[in-house]
Amino acid sequence: MNRIRINAMEVEQLLDLMERNNFLYPAKKEKLIPVLGAIKQNLQRAFGLPDSMYRTLTFYDGAEQMFASIAAWKYTPSSMIILHLVSNQPVKTREIFFYHILKLAAIEQEPVQAILTYYQPKTRFAHRMFTHLYERRVDEGVLIEPFHFYAFQRNSIDNTQGQNSPSTYNIIKELDRQLVYVNGSAIPGYESSSAGAKKVIKPLVEKWLNKGIQDKERNATSPVGTNNTGRWQIQSIQREDHAAFADLLQAERGQLYTQALDLEGEDMTLSKLDGRYQQQGLTRRRAILLCYARESGLLAGALVINRGSVGLHFSQIENAAEFIGNSLLSPTELSEVLSTLIQASKEAYADCELEVVPLLIKSSQAEQMSVPGLVFQRQYNLMICNRANFINWITYLMQEYEKSLNYSINQSDTMTIEAA
Numbered sequence: 001m002n003r004i005r006i007n008a009m010e011v012e013q014l015l016d017l018m019e020r021n022n023f024l025y026p027a028k029k030e031k032l033i034p035v036l037g038a039i040k041q042n043l044q045r046a047f048g049l050p051d052s053m054y055r056t057l058t059f060y061d062g063a064e065q066m067f068a069s070i071a072a073w074k075y076t077p078s079s080m081i082i083l084h085l086v087s088n089q090p091v092k093t094r095e096i097f098f099y100h101i102l103k104l105a106a107i108e109q110e111p112v113q114a115i116l117t118y119y120q121p122k123t124r125f126a127h128r129m130f131t132h133l134y135e136r137r138v139d140e141g142v143l144i145e146p147f148h149f150y151a152f153q154r155n156s157i158d159n160t161q162g163q164n165s166p167s168t169y170n171i172i173k174e175l176d177r178q179l180v181y182v183n184g185s186a187i188p189g190y191e192s193s194s195a196g197a198k199k200v201i202k203p204l205v206e207k208w209l210n211k212g213i214q215d216k217e218r219n220a221t222s223p224v225g226t227n228n229t230g231r232w233q234i235q236s237i238q239r240e241d242h243a244a245f246a247d248l249l250q251a252e253r254g255q256l257y258t259q260a261l262d263l264e265g266e267d268m269t270l271s272k273l274d275g276r277y278q279q280q281g282l283t284r285r286r287a288i289l290l291c292y293a294r295e296s297g298l299l300a301g302a303l304v305i306n307r308g309s310v311g312l313h314f315s316q317i318e319n320a321a322e323f324i325g326n327s328l329l330s331p332t333e334l335s336e337v338l339s340t341l342i343q344a345s346k347e348a349y350a351d352c353e354l355e356v357v358p359l360l361i362k363s364s365q366a367e368q369m370s371v372p373g374l375v376f377q378r379q380y381n382l383m384i385c386n387r388a389n390f391i392n393w394i395t396y397l398m399q400e401y402e403k404s405l406n407y408s409i410n411q412s413d414t415m416t417i418e419a420a
Contacts, residue, residue: 039311
């Protein structure tokens, strides 16, 4: 492990190796081209941050053509988000992951209270590792929450035309998403049995074609936010809203989520953390919009709007909005609430460099909602692990690493935590 380096590789070389090892595959790189210059500049700035705020670990052996890399950055005052794990050799995948988590857990100044990541549940290594953590969690200190990851055009906030996505492409995306739920597991899983998959493909196709395609077609070509009926009142969160917002979070996300994402206290907009990032020419801030029912005063939902310098996360999680809907509402009402909140997010995204804005919705709600203008991208699981469970994680990773050393593995093992 003595050849693993922190924030030491040149940005151009790092991106080149990511591309050569199929992490920055053509479709993903094409999406990033409009902001690629800003990404390079921001990554270079991030390398100047303290290790406790940003770190990219790299291993590279040019002679043996072995490469591994993983990153983490300070997502909230309490948490670090891990991302961009890529490796072309199984032993190095496990070695750099083990070393990464070990070093994060060992930070003495501002100890990390939680580590989180977004991963695709069909990724076998990630699924196996996080399922292990979840099953052996201490004091409910590990959370795995399925999310739908959408995108909408920024200009559609102004009621202009949304992104047009081919119907066949949306069908394939939906099938790919649903096939990871074949066994109906409590934790979204990976189905490796082709026989098991065949049993469900036909009914899934029939269900999707017969019941879903008309709504998906309409959503892919409609402007965002046309469902505002005037029933809802939107406002930025104020001190007097904290109690209602805390109740919504407790009901819809739970205490671990609330604490790990610092969605309580006096600095939920992350102004202090943003000030530290700005010292290096970067930004990390948050806005929270609330939607109340005008007649009853019920807090119907919230939109947590993350803003950050592009390039910190290649799937633009640093600029993603997350919808937290009140489950007491019907799917139709939730759809109206989200549409209204998106309309109100215009100011928060006024200076955003992205033309397409990411949006996260908890899967159990997303599957019932229909919001014009949203285009489904992929399925993600959010994993949160608190400090009480770090030792379990480190022990598991050490065992995986030692196990991999006992085998002679020569095949490529490119694997990503997040993949666009």
